Amino acid sequence: MKGAQLDCLCVTLLHLLHTAGSERFEVLGPTDPIVAVAGDDIILPCYLKPNISAEDMTVDWLNLDFTDGRVYRYQNHRIIRDDQIPYYGGRTSLFEEELWRGNTSLKLTRVQGTDEGRYKCFIKAKSWYDDFTIQVLVKAVGSKPVVSIEGHREGGMGLLCESEGWHPEPELVWLDSKGVHLSAGPPEIHRDLKGFYTIKQHVIVQETDTNRFTCRVQQSRINEKMETEIHLPSELFDYATPLRMAFIVLFCLGAVTVIGLALAIYCIHNKKDYIKNEKDVLKKEKDKESQRETISTSVHVNDVLTVFHLLYIFTVVITGKLVKVEKDLTSKLEILASQLDFVNTNWSPDFETIRRHAVNVTLDPDTAHRNLILSEDGKQVRHGELNPVLSDNGKRFTNWSCVLGNVGFSGKFYYEVKVEGKTEWTLGVVRKSIDMNERFRPIPNKGCWTLELEDGKYTAHADSPVTLLLREKPQKVGVFVDYEKGQVSFYNVEDRCHIYSFTSCTFTKKLYPFFNPGGSDSVSLVICPVDATD
Ligand SMILES: *[C@@H]1O[C@H](CO)[C@@H](O)[C@H](O)[C@H]1NC(C)=O
Ligand SMILES: *[C@@H]1O[C@H](CO)[C@@H](O)[C@H](O)[C@H]1NC(C)=O
Numbered sequence: 385m386k387g388a389q390l391d392c393l394c395v396t397l398l399h400l401l402h403t404a405g406s407e408r409f410e411v412l413g414p415t416d417p418i419v420a421v422a423g424d425d426i427i428l429p430c431y432l433k434p435n436i437s438a439e440d441m442t443v444d445w446l447n448l449d450f451t452d453g454r455v456y457r458y459q460n461h462r463i464i465r466d467d468q469i470p471y472y473g474g475r476t477s478l479f480e481e482e483l484w485r486g487n488t489s490l491k492l493t494r495v496q497g498t499d500e501g502r503y504k505c506f507i508k509a510k511s512w513y514d515d516f517t518i519q520v521l522v523k524a525v526g527s528k529p530v531v532s533i534e535g536h537r538e539g540g541m542g543l544l545c546e547s548e549g550w551h552p553e554p555e556l557v558w559l560d561s562k563g564v565h566l567s568a569g570p571p572e573i574h575r576d577l578k579g580f581y582t583i584k585q586h587v588i589v590q591e592t593d594t595n596r597f598t599c600r601v602q603q604s605r606i607n608e609k610m611e612t613e614i615h616l617p618s619e620l621f622d623y624a625t626p627l628r629m630a631f632i633v634l635f636c637l638g639a640v641t642v643i644g645l646a647l648a649i650y651c652i653h654n655k656k657d658y659i660k661n662e663k664d665v666l667k668k669e670k671d672k673e674s675q676r677e678t679i680s681t682s683v684h685v686n687d688v689l690t691v692f693h694l695l696y697i698f699t700v701v702i703t704g705k706l707v708k709v710e711k712d713l714t715s716k717l718e719i720l721a722s723q724l725d726f727v728n729t730n731w732s733p734d735f736e737t738i739r740r741h742a743v744n745v746t747l748d749p750d751t752a753h754r755n756l757i758l759s760e761d762g763k764q765v766r767h768g769e770l771n772p773v774l775s776d777n778g779k780r781f782t783n784w785s786c787v788l789g790n791v792g793f794s795g796k797f798y799y800e801v802k803v804e805g806k807t808e809w810t811l812g813v814v815r816k817s818i819d820m821n822e823r824f825r826p827i828p829n830k831g832c833w834t835l836e837l838e839d840g841k842y843t844a845h846a847d848s849p850v851t852l853l854l855r856e857k858p859q860k861v862g863v864f865v866d867y868e869k870g871q872v873s874f875y876n877v878e879d880r881c882h883i884y885s886f887t888s889c890t891f892t893k894k895l896y897p898f899f900n901p902g903g904s905d906s907v908s909l910v911i912c913p914v915d916a917t918d
Contacts, residue, residue: 407511407512408512409432409433409436409512410432410514411431411515412433412516413430413505413516413518417518417521418519419521420495420520420521420522422523422551423496424494425494425495426495427489428489428491429518430489430490432507434486436486437483437484438483438484438486438487438488438507439461439483439484441507442507442508443459443478443505444456444507445490445503445504445506446503446506447469447472447503448502448504450469450501452467452469453468454467455468456472456490475492475493478490479491490503496522496580497524497578498578499579500521500522500551500579501520502518504516505517525603525610526580527547528611529545529600531599531614533720533721539590540588540621541589541616541621542586543558543589543599543614544586545587545612546583547583548576548580548581548582549581549582551579552603552606553581553603554581554602555602556584556585556601558587558589558598559597560594561592561596561598566589566597568587569586569587571583571585572584572585583601595618595855596614596615597613598613599612615881616720617716634699637698641695641696644691645692645696648692716851720853735862735880738862738873738875741797741864742797743791743797745789746761746789746911747763747788747789747899748762749762750777750779751781751820752781753784754772754774755767755768755785756785756786763910764908765899765909766908767906768906779820783822784820784822785901786810788816788896789898792896793865793867794891794894795867796864796866796867797867798863798914799863800863800911800914801909801911802859802910804859804907806837806902806905807902808904809837810826810837810845810898811834811898812826812835813832813833813834813863813895814896815831815832815893816894817893818830825845826898827847828845828847828886828889833886833889835852835874835883835884844884846886852883856876856879858878858883859877859878860912861875861876861877862874863897865895867891867895870887873886
């Protein structure tokens with residue numbers, strides 16, 4: 385009997401040991417951190433060793449930075465959504481078809497900033513459990529910094545730089561053209577609901593020899609940076625300080641005038657009283673004398689009044705002039721700011737993308753004014769003597785020495801024109817239906833989107849002309865049209881910088897390249913092949 389009982393116990397123990405042994409497992413995963421790019425879907429690997437089935441186990445995924453709730457739970461063959469951290473709602477899943485082979489990896493979709501942290505993969509069977517911890521780093525490169533002009537501040541120009549969508553927290557620096565850090569205000573950093581960082585910082589810049597300033601936003605851990613350069617025409621600085629001084633002087637002058645006038649009025653009253661007394665005393669004996677005195681006093685008071693009157697007029701006139709200058713300056717700043725906004729928001733950051741839309745433009749001799757000389761290959765045009773041989777074909781510019789390209793375009797297109805050595809030109813695009821027999825300012829209203837050089841002045845022919853303050857004289861001009869977006873932009877090809885853009889235009893018909901070499905020189909406008917290595 386005893387022997388039989390012992391046997392039985394041994395069998396039971398052996399059975400128990402066997403059961404426990406078959407459930408024993410290790411949970412494994414990657415030891416290196418996982419770098420997840422914001423917006424991507426990632427897999428957090430986790431598996432059992434040996435590769436037994438996890439179908440009957442509880443699989444918990446936890447983010448250790450959150451004490452409440454979990455990322456995901458699988459239990460009793462079901463997904464348990466109670467206690468899920470809201471950030472993970474709808475973004476997590478297991479590979480249920482892989483559980484039977486011990487694969488308990490988690491799929492996380494649309495990675496966001498709040499996903500960074502340490503994740504524990506915790507697996508529990510009836511009588512055994514184990515876990516593994518994985519580190520996840522989230523990488524998000526933010527937007528190209530947007531620089532805006534805030535106007536004159538404390539004797540300099542106030543600028544603001546802003547960039548969003550970073551992870552981890554970035555750093556912002558303002559640099560001058562030599563790469564020297566400029567001292568700026570404190571950075572303002574915000575974290576949005578998805579855990580991405582927005583950074584902005586104000587700076588006041590003083591005039592330098594180049595007036596180029598760079599806002600750089602960088603993140604050293606992910607080794608990324610984005611920057612935007614801005615060029616401020618020195619004219620904007622030139623006016624700033626004297627204008628402010630002039631206003632102060634005028635203010636003082638105005639104050640002096642007002643005080644002066646008040647004093648003068650006060651004097652007149654006093655004199656009158658005094659004269660009245662005198663008159664009373666001397667009334668009977670010195671009638672004539674007192675009269676004379678009145679006259680002389682009046683003259684004296686009048687002089688003072690006249691001086692102050694003149695001073696007053698002077699102040700008004702000068703103030704008017706200054707207000708006009710200030711208005712001019714403000715409107716220039718506004719144009720600059722709006723163009724800057726354009727570059728910031730719509731212009732694709734690399735000029736190379738634009739150049740990929742290059743098209744082959746050839747001049748259409750049928751449209752050329754009779755005093756234009758076109759090269760054989762139709763790539764060059766210059767001003768010359770009136771050609772008596774050419775007849776009026778009804779398609780020609782008759783009153784205006786211009787020529788069009790031979791093909792019209794819609795969609796995105798780009799071409800480059802060499803203007804080197806020229807003192808006058810107008811370039812851009814026009815509707816084919818423009819009036820070729822009349823000379824007019826080539827403005828959008830009339831179907832023209834053009835840029836002009838004349839008398840050393842660059843003008844964008846917007847509905848009211850915009851004088852451009854260009855530091856560098858372009859030697860080669862790039863014309864880019866985005867038909868859908870309604871944009872016509874001009875670029876300085878050598879400097880790879882933006883000159884001017886017409887925005888919010890409505891195009892209904894194909895646009896034709898437009899060329900006017902001007903009459904003041906005989907240098908050719910040359911359509912150049914767009915060379916990617918240029
Ligand atoms: C489990 O692992 C063994 C040995 O490592 C392998 O031969 C087998 O194919 C694996 N089974 C599954 C279902 O992945
Ligand atoms: C688990 O399954 C997923 C989906 O099939 C796969 O991508 C992943 O590599 C598997 N992980 C392991 C550790 O086998």
